[in-house]
Amino acid sequence: MLEDQTARTEGMSERIPAQPAADAPPPLIWPSAYPDGYAVVDVETTGLARDDRIVSAAVYRLDARGEIEDHWYTPVNPQRDPGPTWIHGFTAEALADAPLFADIADEFAARLADRVLVAHNAIFDWSMISREYARARREAPVRQRLCTIALSKELSLPLPNHKLESLAAHYGVVQQRAHHALDDARVLAEVFRPSLHLAASQETRLPLLACTPLSEWSDSVVPRPGGGAGGGYGTHARGYGTWRPSRKRPACPYPNPGRYEPGSRLVQGMRVAVSGDTSVDRELLEDRAIEAGLHIATSVSRLTSLLVTNDPEAATSKLSKARAFGTPVIDEAAFTQLLQDVAPSPEG
Numbered sequence: 001m002l003e004d005q006t007a008r009t010e011g012m013s014e015r016i017p018a019q020p021a022a023d024a025p026p027p028l029i030w031p032s033a034y035p036d037g038y039a040v041v042d043v044e045t046t047g048l049a050r051d052d053r054i055v056s057a058a059v060y061r062l063d064a065r066g067e068i069e070d071h072w073y074t075p076v077n078p079q080r081d082p083g084p085t086w087i088h089g090f091t092a093e094a095l096a097d098a099p100l101f102a103d104i105a106d107e108f109a110a111r112l113a114d115r116v117l118v119a120h121n122a123i124f125d126w127s128m129i130s131r132e133y134a135r136a137r138r139e140a141p142v143r144q145r146l147c148t149i150a151l152s153k154e155l156s157l158p159l160p161n162h163k164l165e166s167l168a169a170h171y172g173v174v175q176q177r178a179h180h181a182l183d184d185a186r187v188l189a190e191v192f193r194p195s196l197h198l199a200a201s202q203e204t205r206l207p208l209l210a211c212t213p214l215s216e217w218s219d220s221v222v223p224r225p226g227g228g229a230g231g232g233y234g235t236h237a238r239g240y241g242t243w244r245p246s247r248k249r250p251a252c253p254y255p256n257p258g259r260y261e262p263g264s265r266l267v268q269g270m271r272v273a274v275s276g277d278t279s280v281d282r283e284l285l286e287d288r289a290i291e292a293g294l295h296i297a298t299s300v301s302r303l304t305s306l307l308v309t310n311d312p313e314a315a316t317s318k319l320s321k322a323r324a325f326g327t328p329v330i331d332e333a334a335f336t337q338l339l340q341d342v343a344p345s346p347e348g
Helices: 101-112 122-135 148-154 164-171 181-201 282-291 317-325 332-341
Strands: 037-045 054-063 068-075 116-119 144-147 208-210 221-223 229-231 271-275 295-297 306-309
Touching: 037 101, 037 122, 037 181, 054 101, 054 122, 054 181, 068 101, 068 181, 101 122, 116 122, 116 181, 122 144, 122 148, 122 332, 144 148, 148 164, 148 181, 148 332, 164 181, 271 282, 271 317, 282 295, 282 332, 306 317, 306 332
Parallel strands: 037 116, 116 144, 271 295, 271 306
Antiparallel strands: 037 054, 054 068, 144 208, 221 229
């Protein structure tokens, strides 16, 4: 066995520094323009409309390089029917003693302050959070958001779809309780770190978007069958604990204004088809579109205004017809953002 001659040499003023292996990767130079910290957020809600409320919230705080600093979680009493209990698991009884959003607003704000809000389909989480703060006559201390769907697209990750479970599988992160805010936030924090490092190594510009506080919100209440007030989800009446609306939807009251023009607003009456997996429950997404005055089509025809899909390269019949008819195609994140401001029907 050879001895370490360097360590035994006497009379040397300093040790010879170890040399990196010839095949070792160069040290990562962190982009100076990247944010100083992140708040990875997940909220579970009573639904998707403007009058829906948060039933639980979780935040993982990360440093500039995506290392977890701490986490926080709380259930929230929505003061109404909790909605899809089969998704988030909360019943009205379970939330009866939970704090109101106004009670946790300060702690939530402290977790968000001076950080970029990170979420999967971030426009949804930001919209729900911003409206809750508006109801509390407050303003969320968030100035920028980053959507992990958009980031995965920037990085060209080989994902079959844009669900959180697919992103988790790509990085080998095990999800324990899907649709539980704390576990969803944990999973997202664990997949965000390698995505952030990959972006830094490629000098990718992060898809940061400005967060403008929302002021439009509603506390409309839909009576439950049999009397009494319950939480409403748009115009759908539902019984206590039986939130899911009937799949037999009423006809759209607005005429079809034609195709969607990229870069413009959606218009009430437009026929929208959805293809493939969505990051939020498909029925919730479709219900929100209907509440905004859109018509959900089950197939694509020459009359279809828009096709929504997270996998534009998939070999589906809807996509094939959309290409043949020249129907515009956008992804779920863009569609969700457009739903925030749907133009009224020109025919009233």
